[in-house]
Amino acid sequence: MKVCPFPVKRLLVLLLLAFLASCDQSTTKQFTVADIPDPKKTDGGYVSNPDHLLSDAAVSSLNEQLGTLDRAGKVQVGIVVVHSIGQNDTRDFVHQLFNYWKIGSKEKNNGLLILMVEDARKLEFETGTGIEADMPDIICFRIQQEYMIPRIKEHDYDAAFRDGILSVAALFNNGNYAYDQLPEPPVVDSSLVVADAAVAGPVNADYPGLTAAADSAVAGNTAAEDPGLVEAPPSYFADNTPSVSSSYIGEPSLPGLIFWFIASLVMIRVFFSRKIKARKGEDNAPVRLKDAPNELLRPGTLGFILVYGLGLLGVGYMASVRHTDVGFLKTFVIFYLAWCLFMSGVVIILLLRAAAVLHEKDRHEKWACLAMVKRDVGPAAYAFPLPLLGLYVWALKKRMDRLRNEVYECPKCNHPMHRLNDVEDNDYLDKAQVVEEHLESVDYDIWRCDSCSTQLVLNYTNMRSTCSECPSCHHYTFRCDKTVTLKRATTSSQGMGSQQFSCAACKFKHDYMFIIPKVSSSSSGSSSSGSSFSSSSSSSSSWGGGSSGGGGASSSW
Ligand SMILES: [Zn+2]
Ligand SMILES: [Zn+2]
Numbered sequence: 001m002k003v004c005p006f007p008v009k010r011l012l013v014l015l016l017l018a019f020l021a022s023c024d025q026s027t028t029k030q031f032t033v034a035d036i037p038d039p040k041k042t043d044g045g046y047v048s049n050p051d052h053l054l055s056d057a058a059v060s061s062l063n064e065q066l067g068t069l070d071r072a073g074k075v076q077v078g079i080v081v082v083h084s085i086g087q088n089d090t091r092d093f094v095h096q097l098f099n100y101w102k103i104g105s106k107e108k109n110n111g112l113l114i115l116m117v118e119d120a121r122k123l124e125f126e127t128g129t130g131i132e133a134d135m136p137d138i139i140c141f142r143i144q145q146e147y148m149i150p151r152i153k154e155h156d157y158d159a160a161f162r163d164g165i166l167s168v169a170a171l172f173n174n175g176n177y178a179y180d181q182l183p184e185p186p187v188v189d190s191s192l193v194v195a196d197a198a199v200a201g202p203v204n205a206d207y208p209g210l211t212a213a214a215d216s217a218v219a220g221n222t223a224a225e226d227p228g229l230v231e232a233p234p235s236y237f238a239d240n241t242p243s244v245s246s247s248y249i250g251e252p253s254l255p256g257l258i259f260w261f262i263a264s265l266v267m268i269r270v271f272f273s274r275k276i277k278a279r280k281g282e283d284n285a286p287v288r289l290k291d292a293p294n295e296l297l298r299p300g301t302l303g304f305i306l307v308y309g310l311g312l313l314g315v316g317y318m319a320s321v322r323h324t325d326v327g328f329l330k331t332f333v334i335f336y337l338a339w340c341l342f343m344s345g346v347v348i349i350l351l352l353r354a355a356a357v358l359h360e361k362d363r364h365e366k367w368a369c370l371a372m373v374k375r376d377v378g379p380a381a382y383a384f385p386l387p388l389l390g391l392y393v394w395a396l397k398k399r400m401d402r403l404r405n406e407v408y409e410c411p412k413c414n415h416p417m418h419r420l421n422d423v424e425d426n427d428y429l430d431k432a433q434v435v436e437e438h439l440e441s442v443d444y445d446i447w448r449c450d451s452c453s454t455q456l457v458l459n460y461t462n463m464r465s466t467c468s469e470c471p472s473c474h475h476y477t478f479r480c481d482k483t484v485t486l487k488r489a490t491t492s493s494q495g496m497g498s499q500q501f502s503c504a505a506c507k508f509k510h511d512y513m514f515i516i517p518k519v520s521s522s523s524s525g526s527s528s529s530g531s532s533f534s535s536s537s538s539s540s541s542s543w544g545g546g547s548s549g550g551g552g553a554s555s556s557w
Contacts, residue, residue: 030086033096039063039078040101040543046070047079053118054081058158065165074172075131076104076544077112079161084119091554093117094124104128104546111546114164116152123148126552135171138325140553141248143167143177153557248553250319256331260311267339268304271380272297285499285512286468286478289441289461294372296353297346307342311335336384343384347392350377364458367403370396375463408456410449417447417456428455432475432505439504441467441476468501472508479504489516 031050039045045063047054054062062079070076078101085093094115104111109130116123125140147167151160170179272294299306314334318326326334350373358366374396381393408417426434428446436442440462447456461476470478482500489495495516502509 030084031082032085032088033093033100036080036082036097038101046077047081049079049081051081051083051118053083053116053157054161055158058162062161062165065169069169069172073105073108073110075110075112075135075168076546077114077165077168078103078543079114079165081116081157081161082118085117090115090117090120090122090124094126094552095548095550098126098128098546098548101543102545102547103543104130106545108544109546111544111548112168113548113552114161116157116160121557123152123555123557124552125554126548126550128546128548129551130546132551134175135168136325137248137251137551137553139171139177140551141323141555143171144553144555146178149555149557248323248555250323250325252315252319252326253328253331256326256328256335257312257315259328260331260335261308264304264308264311264335264339267380267383268299268307271343272299272303272376285480285501285514286471288468289463289465289476290375292372292463294376295369296357296373297350297376299346303342303346307338310341311338314338340384340386343380343386344388346377346380347388350392363403367400368461370400370403371461371463374400404445404460408447410452410454411456412454413449413452415449415451417449417454420446420448428457432473432477433457433459435477435505436467436475439465439467439477439479441465470503470506470508471510472503473506475503475505477503477505478508485516486513487516489519491519494518 029050037048037050039048043063045059046066047059047062049059066077066079078098080097094113097115098111098113101113102111103113109128111126111128112131112135113126114124115126123144125144127135127137127140143164147163148160151157151163166179167177171177311331311334314337315326315331318324318330318334324330354370354373358369361369374393377389377396378393381389407419409415410417420428425437425444425446429437429444433442433444436459437444443460443462445458445460447458448454465476466479467476468478469476478501480499480501483497484500485495485497487496496513497516498511498513500509500511
């Protein structure tokens, strides 16, 4: 038997980590969701301050304000300020704690939990689903960035929470979180940094009711400087540069991404003819003119990956670099622009490919090749009104007109020939060609030389036609009359069908069999998970029973 040394090594590392963790725990407590002291249970308040990072005066003033908001039925706010939660992720932690305490009323789900973790340098907001409309993630983030993080960086946690809660209260009372920018904008930001008194001044003017609370908070925080924090090395909070490093990542819109996934697949198929896959072991139905592959450009899956990747890149940029939520509308615009960029690239490639391929073809072959490009890219010019694309399609039409309509010279006597009109045509066409013209799969031009009676018969195929080439007479007169299911597919076996083709010119008939794939058995009924809630009576000794949908925001400093 071979003994692998790896698990032993891993065990040692784990033991070491456990040892280090226990050492760390001896100095400061690392809280878990279950052992954060629940203020509802201890003093019926809203603030859990086990490490005494907030002053007692600030806590009681916050409790008073939050009680008013809660009793008015606007929002139930919980505040947790701790030094450490160990290696736990603050985002998960705040979400779990919210649901563990069940903040907010059960009916309105109007809970808000604010968590500050000092050693992780993280500030988290978690909102109940009922207030997500009033307090979307971006507003949470702004409150953090504009009112709380600057104070936290200055080490003034009392002021951070005082201003943060003033902002939350203003949001729910007046619909505007920017309480200090309401009518008659008083003192500006620069002065806020200089002295707390300056903040308290204008705030009190607008909110007389809060005067006492704010004053006591200011008074309290100078008195209650936490000695533990003063000892911390200066480098710990040295990041006082005005640029706020934020870790907020905007939420993408899943419906938007799914919509564009499908839309992009469809557009790639519509604007660029698909690759015709030959199914082995079957006689395949002939390819319809409208499905005939485009020789010049067929981006296929690679094109899809490119354009969708471009869109995702745009969404990712907005969410992580610009820190904004990317809703359905923004997603739509980003992907549309990605498509515009993609189509511009397509035009450039088409021009290059055409230059490389077409020069060795004659006038009639050039027309046939361009007709395919026009069939594919033409509709895109309507979906994407790009100057480049529009110009290209316009130039394409002009060029095709010229290729078809310019007067031919007689190959024998070099006299200019003249083109017969549609009625005169029919005398010179055979029966099958007349049928083709009738089915509009091919249009014939007949050029005739008046001096030597030479005729030139040129076929111009309609690339949008559903006709295929007849295997017997080779005219574009072969069509599917009927598709029949011979055997239905079940979950256990494949089915079979046949396409019945016939030629309108030579009456040739053939049935093409095709296989219908098995019906996938995942006809899923959504399993209804009956979630049982313990009904908690809404006395002051417990939170309301709300649950969080995961909304909120997070900031670091
Ligand atoms: Zn001639
Ligand atoms: Zn035929």
